[in-house]
Amino acid sequence: MKFHVPIFEVKNLNFDVGTQRILSNISLEILKGEFIAIIGPNGGGKTTLIRMLLGLDKPTSGEIMIYGKKLNRFKKWDKIGFVPQRASHVDSNFPATVQDIVNMGRTSKRGLFSSMSTHDKELVNDAMIKMDVLNLKDKMIGTLSGGQRQRVMIARALASSPEILILDEPNTGVDVVSQNRFYALLRSLNKDENITIVFITHDIGVIADDIARLFTINQKITICNNPKQTLSCEDMSLLYGFDAHLIHNHKHDH
Amino acid sequence: MTEMLSYEFMQNAFIAGFIIAILASVSGTFVVLRRYSMISETLAHSALVGVAVGLVSGYNPLWVAVVVALLSAWLIEYLRSSFALYSDAVLAILLSGSLALAVIIVSLGGAFNNSLFSYLFGSILSVSKEDVIVIVVVGSASLALLLAYSKELYFIAYDEEVAQTSGIQVKLLNFILVSVVAVIIALSIRVVGSLLIGALMVIPTVSALQFKQGFKNTTLLALSFALVSVAFGMTLSYEYSLPSGATIVLCVLMLFVISLVLNNSKR
Numbered sequence: 001m002k003f004h005v006p007i008f009e010v011k012n013l014n015f016d017v018g019t020q021r022i023l024s025n026i027s028l029e030i031l032k033g034e035f036i037a038i039i040g041p042n043g044g045g046k047t048t049l050i051r052m053l054l055g056l057d058k059p060t061s062g063e064i065m066i067y068g069k070k071l072n073r074f075k076k077w078d079k080i081g082f083v084p085q086r087a088s089h090v091d092s093n094f095p096a097t098v099q100d101i102v103n104m105g106r107t108s109k110r111g112l113f114s115s116m117s118t119h120d121k122e123l124v125n126d127a128m129i130k131m132d133v134l135n136l137k138d139k140m141i142g143t144l145s146g147g148q149r150q151r152v153m154i155a156r157a158l159a160s161s162p163e164i165l166i167l168d169e170p171n172t173g174v175d176v177v178s179q180n181r182f183y184a185l186l187r188s189l190n191k192d193e194n195i196t197i198v199f200i201t202h203d204i205g206v207i208a209d210d211i212a213r214l215f216t217i218n219q220k221i222t223i224c225n226n227p228k229q230t231l232s233c234e235d236m237s238l239l240y241g242f243d244a245h246l247i248h249n250h251k252h253d254h
Numbered sequence: 255m256t257e258m259l260s261y262e263f264m265q266n267a268f269i270a271g272f273i274i275a276i277l278a279s280v281s282g283t284f285v286v287l288r289r290y291s292m293i294s295e296t297l298a299h300s301a302l303v304g305v306a307v308g309l310v311s312g313y314n315p316l317w318v319a320v321v322v323a324l325l326s327a328w329l330i331e332y333l334r335s336s337f338a339l340y341s342d343a344v345l346a347i348l349l350s351g352s353l354a355l356a357v358i359i360v361s362l363g364g365a366f367n368n369s370l371f372s373y374l375f376g377s378i379l380s381v382s383k384e385d386v387i388v389i390v391v392v393g394s395a396s397l398a399l400l401l402a403y404s405k406e407l408y409f410i411a412y413d414e415e416v417a418q419t420s421g422i423q424v425k426l427l428n429f430i431l432v433s434v435v436a437v438i439i440a441l442s443i444r445v446v447g448s449l450l451i452g453a454l455m456v457i458p459t460v461s462a463l464q465f466k467q468g469f470k471n472t473t474l475l476a477l478s479f480a481l482v483s484v485a486f487g488m489t490l491s492y493e494y495s496l497p498s499g500a501t502i503v504l505c506v507l508m509l510f511v512i513s514l515v516l517n518n519s520k521r
Contacts, residue, residue, distance in 0.1 A: 054419045077421030084416060093463055094287065094412060095472035104409045108421040112402040140466055160420060 005032040006068070007164055007196055008053055013062030015048055022048050026062070026221045030198060032163070035190045035210055038200045040217035046200045047085060049217060050168055053198075054082060078108045081162030083153050085169045085200075090149055092142030098152050099137040102128055105159025124159045130185060131155035147178045154182075158189075164196040165189065171203065179203070186210070258492050266386045267378035267498065271445050271484040273393045275454070277438045278446075279480035280400055282455035283473050284431055286463070287411035292345040293330065293432065294439060294452035299352040300326030301440045302448045305373045306356040310363030315373065316388060319440040326352065327436035331429055376447030376499025378491055389441050396434045396441075403427055408469055445488075447499030454480060457506045461513040479509045 006029050013026040023045045030036055040046050051057040053064060055071055064071040067079070105127065106120045116124070128134040131151040141149060150170055157165060171179050187210050189195045199211075214224040258264050285294060304322030308315030326348060333344045360370060372380045400407070406427055409417040418424040435455075442451045462475035487502030494501075 056415055056418065075421070077419060080419060082416055082419045084413075090412075093466075095463060095467060095469050096412060097468040100408075100468050101412070104405075104412065104417075105420075107405050107409045107417070110405065140468070142466075156416075 006030070007032055007066065009063075009065040009068075010053070011063045013049075013052065013064065014060045015045070015052065015057070016060045021219065023052075023059075023217075024219050026217075028215065028221060028223060030164075030196065032196055033190070033194050034212045035186070035197045036199065036213050036215060037211045038198065038215045038217060039202065044218040046217050047168055049221075050166060050198070050200065054080070054166065078160055079163045081105075081157030081160050081165045083150075083157050083165075083167045083170050090141055094142060096141045097137065098128070098133055098139055098141060098144070099124070101141055101152050102133075102137075102155045102159050105156040109160065123161055127155040127158040130158060132181070151178070151182075162195065164198065166198045168200045169202070170199075171201070183210075258489065262383075263379055263381065264488075264492060266381045266383060267445060267488055268485075270381045270386050270389045271378075271488050271498075271502075272481060273389050274438075274442045274445055275480035275484040276477060277393050277397055278442060278451065278454045279458045279476040280397065280473060281431075281435050281438050282459045282480075283462075283469075283476055284400070284404075284407045284411060285435060286456055286459040287408075288431070290341075291452075291456045292342055292349075293327075293435060294455040296330065296345040296349040296352070297323050297326055297432075297436045297439045298443065298448040298451045299349045299356070301436075301443055302356040302373065303352050303359065304440065305370070305443065305448065306359040306363070309369060309373075310359055316385060316440065316444065319443060320392070320437055323436035323440040324433055327432040328429070331432055335425065372447075372497075373443050374447050374449050375497040376443070376445050376450060376502070378445065378488055378498045381444050385444050389444075392437060393441055396437050399430060399434050403430060407431060445484075445498055446502055447497065450499035450503045453503040454483070454506060457503075457510050458483070461506070461510040464513040464517040466517070479506060479513075483509060 008028070008030040010026055010028045013023060014021065015023040026049065038046050038049070048057065052059050053066075055074075055077075066074040067076065102124050103116065103120075106116065106124060110116070110120065125134065128137060131154050133148065133151050133155055136144065136148060136152070141152065144152065154167070154170060157167075171182060186197055186199065190197050190210070216222045216224065259268070282294070285291060301319040301323040303326075304319030305315040307313070307322065308318035311318075330344055330348060333339055334341050369380075371377075406417070406422050409420075409422060410424055410427060414424055439448075439451050439455070442454070446454050458476040458479040459472070461479050462472045465472070465475055467475065483502050483506035487505040488498055490496060490501040490505070491498040
């Protein structure tokens with residue numbers, strides 16, 4: 001059965017910067033196999049929440065458990081694939097081919113001095129095929145377009161064969177065709193491979209059919225268990241603080 | 255050439271020089287990619303404090319330099335990770351502080367002499383058999399550490415936060431990298447000199463980066479540039495009685511200019 005094993009459990013989480021409260025009393029659970037989208041205005045705390053789940057920032061107060069363990073005792077980070085917001089903004093002079101970057105996804109699973117095993121190579125190859133970057137494998141990362149780089153970063157995350165994939169606005173700067181293919185891939189990873197997906201986006205309309213739950217974050221969190229029904233204009237206005245309208249995408253029937 | 259290599263001091267200098275070229279260029283690749291180029295200059299100046307203490311106290315300056323450079327590397331990492339200080343500001347503070355301290359120690363101890371000059375600018379005459387043994391043993395251990403963690407250090411250089419979220423011990427590896435760099439710099443000052451070792455660490459990698467290759471090829475190019483510079487630089491140093499560090503650095507600078515011109519003319 002899906003949706004029974006908690007991966008992340010967050011209780012009464014607060015995060016302050018100086019005297020300013022960035023996140024207030026956040027409690028949530030993310031269960032194995034879920035497809036969760038997080039939306040909210042810029043500066044609302046979405047990325048901050050993700051950074052705390054990944055141990056990159058420490059909360060001011062509250063508790064984060066991963067796979068039943070306190071965050072500071074959790075060791076199996078290779079179960080988590082992360083694609084950060086700025087992933088496509090790479091140093092164009094960095095000496096790395098696409099293959100070099102995707103290989104990084106296997107780094108934490110390899111031993112000292114060890115070269116890539118056949119299994120490692122297969123996983124890297126599969127990830128490049130899934131993200132349609134295999135034909136770019138010998139290209140320097142700095143010569144790729146923003147969209148291509150983004151796909152490479154996701155391929156790197158997939159190469160680690162993660163149980164959970166966390167993506168922070170991965171489609172920034174990516175063209176519409178690539179976006180649609182990307183959403184199809186996320187659906188397939190979630191449904192066919194049971195990879196839990198947590199996804200920060202502003203483009204909720206396109207994937208509303210697929211997501212299990214929607215977290216809306218603007219300092220506080222609201223959890224919507226039925227995203228498609230909950231996305232009313234009133235809710236959006238409340239969340240973003242000004243008049244907001246949902247533009248229905250007829251191609252996707254919502 | 256045959257005559258030059260028949261002297262024992264030249265054999266020592268070449269063995270030490272080639273090992274240092276390997277160590278400096280391989281560690282330099284990570285240092286440059288981490289945007290840490292200034293750390294080599296700072297640690298070289300810290301090592302000079304060790305040399306000063308060694309010269310004044312009578313202990314082997316090379317060993318004291320290793321210890322002081324290591325302490326300085328750990329202090330840099332501590333200050334960088336524990337306080338809201340800019341990395342380059344931390345390096346600049348320690349660089350000038352170390353130099354001031356070294357000058358005061360040498361001045362008080364009356365050690366302003368040729369021996370100090372050779373540590374500042376390198377001297378092939380000063381490389382003893384014992385120095386070569388220390389450089390081979392400690393250098394091999396340092397290189398082994400770098401190679402053992404090369405894939406992790408490369409990942410960290412590319413994206414420190416994603417590397418951390420994938421389970422790589424970023425803090426530990428940063429600590430290992432600066433420690434290895436500190437040791438390599440302290441070992442190198444006999445041949446290249448404390449004021450010039452930073453160049454041998456940074457310039458071969460920057461030259462190699464001009465060729466826009468992947469990681470492996472970039473490292474191999476940097477290594478080749480460093481080896482060629484050491485070979486030519488030490489030969490020039492022998493032929494014209496020049497400080498070895500300066501001639502090595504001028505050779506590596508020449509290769510940098512050639513790399514720059516070659517790769518800009520392609521565009």
